[in-house]
Amino acid sequence: MRVGFGSPAERRDILEWLEHGLRPGRAGRLAREYPILFRRNPSVFPITLFDGAEPAAFAMLWAVHVRVGVHRLRVGLVSLVYTDPALRGRGYGRRVVEAAMAQAEGLQLGLVVLWSELESFYSPLGFVRAGREDLLVLDIDSIDSAIREVGLDSPAATFTIGSLEDPDWSAIERIRSQRECQIEMNPDEFRSLRSIPDMHVRVARDATGVRGFAIRGRGDDFREVIHEWGGSPAATLECCRSLAEALGPEREILLLGPPGRSAVPWALRRNGARLIRKPLGWARLASLEALSEDLAAFLPGSAGIRLFRMDPSPAGEIRVTSDRGTARVSSRTLLHLLLGSDEPTDGMNASELRSLLAPALAPSALEPLPLPFFIWGLESI
Ligand SMILES: CC(C)(COP(=O)(O)OP(=O)(O)OC[C@H]1O[C@@H](n2cnc3c(N)ncnc32)[C@H](O)[C@@H]1OP(=O)(O)O)[C@@H](O)C(=O)NCCC(=O)NCCS
Structure with missing residues (x-):
């Protein structure tokens, strides 16, 4: 078992092996999807279990500070848990997850969170579904009536909705920083997310600058989910509308967000968007x-x-x-x-x-x- 990469060559070989398994035929894809995880980063701990000289199983741990209001929780996020298909069923997957947990404890992280559909793998490892997220099923009509409703508060607002231009990314970073809860990232880390493939961004501008944004898609994930949004409610909703329209009327689009009654989801719910409540992910105390x-x-x-x-x-x-x-x-x-x-x-x-x-x-x-x-x-x- 190794935490970290022994050498640049080992890093390259492990990444190739991992990509071959998780993103077959798409060389370089994982690193582009997860730029924070595959750059030199002291908060990132790749864990590899070797079978002889060959990688057999892998897990990635990212140590983060989750800012909640003015305080912080030290949390580990685990992902890219993978065992070589030829070596499954020997307990290797379990061992890399346990190694990630041990690393998290050593780093003084209070808990570990991950996302997976594999209940029968994570539940025996002591992970429980915890936290909450709200998914709203959107259609153009509910977005339009929500826009009309929030527009009553600021009838003069007219936005230009466009795709992302380079200076907009720091405006998005600014809007995000006003959230009640978020992972702390340094400006370099946040900048690196700008180049994630298959990300569809809309930005609402007025004479004063960027007033809202919405993002659908992120690598292979969130293809039909608006998973990041923020800014003034009217501006955000206009961005959501543009993303929904581009996806076409026959495809369902969802809006993901924290539970609660913040203005955008609440306006959408009042105007017919269906709510699906889900656990945020899997968590285990560290x-x-x-x-x-x-x-x-x-x-x-x-x-x-x-x-x-x-x-x-x-x-x-x-x-x-x-x-x-x-x-x-x-x-x-x-x-x-x-x-x-x-x-x-x-x-x-x-x-x-x-x-x-x-x-x-x-x-x-x-x-x-x-x-x-x-x-x-x-x-x-
Ligand atoms: C999930 C995965 C990592 C498991 O690896 P593994 O080395 O075979 O796992 P282990 O041998 O340690 O299995 C531990 C337990 O989990 C269960 N388990 C393993 N793979 C499972 C799967 N795909 N679905 C459901 N349960 C599974 C087994 O029942 C086993 O319990 P047992 O020892 O009592 O029989 C591997 O199947 C894999 O790489 N899958 C593809 C990638 C993936 O889906 N990763 C998860 C993303 S979060």
């Missing part, structure tokens, strides 16, 4: 020490909050203590409480969960939970 420290900032009323594992299994029970008392919860319950969930949690609903933790957490500090945790399309890997 360094409880790091998570305790990060949570202390979010929950100032619960001084000295500490999380401890009651048993070594990844999905085991957690003891939550603070100067107010102690509670015991399953990892799943804790993740659901922190990140949100629409799934029934150990047969208890959210308010029961909160009261279960009440002895450990100051009642006033329960309000910020679940955290408004969300990962946007350009940030997911």
Whole structure:
């Protein structure tokens, strides 16, 4: 097992092998789809399991700070989990994911999040579906009536809708930075995302500059999903309209966003867009020490909050203590409480969960939970 690449030649060979498996016949594609992961980056940890001299299994860990309001959570994102087809079923996939978890703990990341359809692979590894995202099914009519509705607030607004031009990318970065939750990226990292293939961007401009944007597609993902958007509601909706129109009336287009009632999804829902609620992804607790420290900032009323594992299994029970008392919860319950969930949690609903933790957490500090945790399309890997 190796964390990092041993040499530039090894890096090239592993990337070729990975691309052959995950993007056959499309040399260079993975690196273009995930520019942050395949550039020299101290926050990125490629993990390769070798069978003799040949790569057998792989996982990528990206260590990030998720800014939620004014505080931060240290999180690991895992992706590109892959075992050579000839070597599957020998536990290699499990071993690279466990190696990524061990790396995340060593790096003091409080939890790890990933995206996958493979429940029977990730669930036995202790990952649980957690967090929330809202998908809205859009059609031109619902977008048009939403535009008319939000236009009542600013009737004079007229935008020019266009494709992306180079200076617009920093305007998009500025608009994104006003979000309640986002992964922190340095300007170079964000700039590198500009060249991801199969990304369709619309920008709404007026005399004052860029007022809104919307992005559909990202490499092989999000082909029919607007996964990044922002700016003034009217400008954003005009961009969504343009993307929907370009896709054609026979194809469904979706809008992805954090749960809640922000202006754009809410206007669309009021005007007929259907809502599909989904878990954000798979999550597993990593360094409880790091998570305790990060949570202390979010929950100032619960001084000295500490999380401890009651048993070594990844999905085991957690003891939550603070100067107010102690509670015991399953990892799943804790993740659901922190990140949100629409799934029934150990047969208890959210308010029961909160009261279960009440002895450990100051009642006033329960309000910020679940955290408004969300990962946007350009940030997911
Ligand atoms: C998913 C993948 C990485 C599993 O690799 P692997 O080395 O065969 O996995 P393991 O041998 O460690 O299997 C661990 C467990 O997961 C289960 N599992 C493995 N592959 C699975 C799959 N494709 N679907 C559902 N369950 C699977 C097995 O039942 C196994 O449990 P067991 O040991 O009790 O039988 C591999 O099939 C792969 O590369 N698939 C293509 C790429 C992909 O889909 N990656 C996931 C993206 S997040």
